[in-house]
Amino acid sequence: MFCNQCEQTAKGTGCTVIGVCGKKPEVAALQDLLLHAVKGMSLYANEGRRVGVIDQEVNALTCEAVFSTLTNVNFDPKRLQVLINTCAELTAKLKEKVAQAGGKINFTDPAANFVPTSDLESLVKQGELVGIINDHDADPDIQSLQQIMVYGIKGVAAYADHAHILGQEDDKVYAFIHEGLAALANKELNLNDWIALVLKCGEINLRVMELLDAANTGTYGHPVPTTVPLGHKKGKCILISGHDLKDLEELLKQTEGKGIYVYTHGEMLPTHGYPQLKKYGHFYGHFGTAWQNQKKEFAEFPGAILMTTNCIQEPQKSYADNIFTTGLVAWPGVQHVKNGDFGPVIEKALAMPGFESDEDKGSVMVGFARNTVLSVADKVIAGVKSGAIKHFFLVGGCDGAKSGRSYYADFVEKAPKDTVILTLACGKFRFFDKQLGDIGGIPRLLDIGQCNDAYSAIQIAVALANAFGCGVNDLPLSLIISWYEQKAVAILLTLLHLGIKNIRLGPSLPAFVSPNVLDVLVKNFDIKTITTPEEDLAAILK
Ligand code: FS2
Numbered sequence: 001m002f003c004n005q006c007e008q009t010a011k012g013t014g015c016t017v018i019g020v021c022g023k024k025p026e027v028a029a030l031q032d033l034l035l036h037a038v039k040g041m042s043l044y045a046n047e048g049r050r051v052g053v054i055d056q057e058v059n060a061l062t063c064e065a066v067f068s069t070l071t072n073v074n075f076d077p078k079r080l081q082v083l084i085n086t087c088a089e090l091t092a093k094l095k096e097k098v099a100q101a102g103g104k105i106n107f108t109d110p111a112a113n114f115v116p117t118s119d120l121e122s123l124v125k126q127g128e129l130v131g132i133i134n135d136h137d138a139d140p141d142i143q144s145l146q147q148i149m150v151y152g153i154k155g156v157a158a159y160a161d162h163a164h165i166l167g168q169e170d171d172k173v174y175a176f177i178h179e180g181l182a183a184l185a186n187k188e189l190n191l192n193d194w195i196a197l198v199l200k201c202g203e204i205n206l207r208v209m210e211l212l213d214a215a216n217t218g219t220y221g222h223p224v225p226t227t228v229p230l231g232h233k234k235g236k237c238i239l240i241s242g243h244d245l246k247d248l249e250e251l252l253k254q255t256e257g258k259g260i261y262v263y264t265h266g267e268m269l270p271t272h273g274y275p276q277l278k279k280y281g282h283f284y285g286h287f288g289t290a291w292q293n294q295k296k297e298f299a300e301f302p303g304a305i306l307m308t309t310n311c312i313q314e315p316q317k318s319y320a321d322n323i324f325t326t327g328l329v330a331w332p333g334v335q336h337v338k339n340g341d342f343g344p345v346i347e348k349a350l351a352m353p354g355f356e357s358d359e360d361k362g363s364v365m366v367g368f369a370r371n372t373v374l375s376v377a378d379k380v381i382a383g384v385k386s387g388a389i390k391h392f393f394l395v396g397g398c399d400g401a402k403s404g405r406s407y408y409a410d411f412v413e414k415a416p417k418d419t420v421i422l423t424l425a426c427g428k429f430r431f432f433d434k435q436l437g438d439i440g441g442i443p444r445l446l447d448i449g450q451c452n453d454a455y456s457a458i459q460i461a462v463a464l465a466n467a468f469g470c471g472v473n474d475l476p477l478s479l480i481i482s483w484y485e486q487k488a489v490a491i492l493l494t495l496l497h498l499g500i501k502n503i504r505l506g507p508s509l510p511a512f513v514s515p516n517v518l519d520v521l522v523k524n525f526d527i528k529t530i531t532t533p534e535e536d537l538a539a540i541l542k
């Protein structure tokens with residue numbers, strides 16, 4: 001196996017024996033084969049668009065398949081096999097439609113002519129031969145750009161899938177995923193072509209994040225400031241993790257009146273701020289912190305656990321019987337329930353002891369998405385003009401297990417009292433419960449939401465820039481980003497597409513960025529790696 005798509009990749013270069021995430025070589029091979037199948041499907045879908053063939057089933061499956069290969073989503077060989085076979089079946093039908101419409105179907109790339117073998121063992125062998133970037137003669141910088149694009153596309157596909165579930169889509173997004181993956185079969189593309197595709201990935205990601213923002217706020221209302229307890233209530237309980245708001249809504253509906261309290265874990269925390277979700281009286285509080293602490297925290301939860309999307313880790317024996325997966329997330333042996341079909345989760349919660357007593361562990365505030373922040377824009381602007389607010393830091397992104405990630409908590413703690421911290425995604429759990437006070441009634445720590453809400457952060461920055469009559473790069477705003485998986489790659493590409501400079505990135509640089517590509521990023525975007533909180537704060541505020 002070879003996988004280098006996430007920040008915790010082995011030795012900072014690539015997982016070759018087993019994934020640090022727990023991905024076994026056979027799963028890596030099947031994920032590679034699934035991407036290979038989607039690349040084949042993309043060649044026909046791309047050509048299909050040229051002759052007027054647009055297939056909604058192909059679009060949806062493309063996103064589901066690509067999302068399934070994102071870090072910490074699908075570890076189950078059998079479910080990957082189903083996806084591979086479905087891709088091949090749909091590709092055959094698509095090929096027919098494209099031929100009938102007069103399109104080209106004589107592609108020579110092996111992916112276009114892929115036929116899956118019938119049993120899982122030989123399917124793994126097929127997968128071992130087809131890494132997505134397997135052109136060993138290619139220029140290392142082109143290979144680097146191809147990987148950046150493929151990993152960015154994984155993020156785009158994840159967002160597109162979330163938006164599609166809530167009825168929001170734009171064919172431009174699917175068209176780019178197909179165009180980008182089909183481009184991998186084109187050996188004529190040069191360095192500049194690949195740079196253009198990478199930046200286009202960022203542009204398309206902005207569009208898909210806009211769709212997801214419309215999906216979430218259109219369905220559940222704009223988040224409002226909400227206090228979320230970190231303790232618990234006596235009684236039966238379910239813990240829901242991941243990012244899927246519709247799954248949460250369904251769970252809340254199905255548990256209503258059953259004497260079960262619903263708690264969030266990880267990236268589900270910001271959902272407490274949505275009016276159409278917070279209206280449920282039994283949607284109580286938040287339990288635990290970020291994904292990498294789940295083994296310890298899930299073991300302490302006395303109820304059923306539901307994983308809706310990334311990030312799942314290998315369940316420990318102590319809670320293996322009470323954890324469930326749904327949607328695209330899967331772990332072999334873990335009970336998988338269909339989206340919205342949460343009867344088994346509820347039964348398990350009712351059979352488990354639940355919390356024996358009430359416990360107060362304080363609270364945190366969520367709900368500072370674009371609508372809330374911009375509703376007090378005049379106060380914020382006045383604060384900047386009077387000098388009460390000297391600087392904004394967006395300290396956001398993924399969390400992870402590496403020790404270097406304590407940088408982010410230290411940074412927030414050491415940021416001067418006249419600065420405001422905007423945050424989003426699971427990296428916030430390093431400092432989410434710190435009491436940072438306020439500046440003239442504006443809390444110093446503002447939780448914008450999940451990683452899926454990066455659009456909201458961008459809108460806040462753009463609105464502030466407009467109010468001050470300057471560009472985002474001229475605002476007293478610095479981006480301190482932590483990355484881990486491929487949604488973060490997509491967001492980073494969006495920031496580059498928008499021309500945002502001086503991003504500080506950590507805890508380490510992606511293994512898939514070649515020295516020359518890094519040089520281009522540094523020269524054109526002044527991108528930097530994090531150093532120490534003291535050094536970075538001094539450099540930013542000087
Ligand atoms: Fe965090 Fe994990 Fe949100 Fe990422 S819960 S690192 O895949 O999606 O951000």
Ligand code: SF4
Pocket residue numbers: 003004005006007008009010014015018019020021022023070071072
């Ligand atoms: Fe390794 Fe990350 Fe790939 Fe898992 S997703 S195999 S940890 S690089």
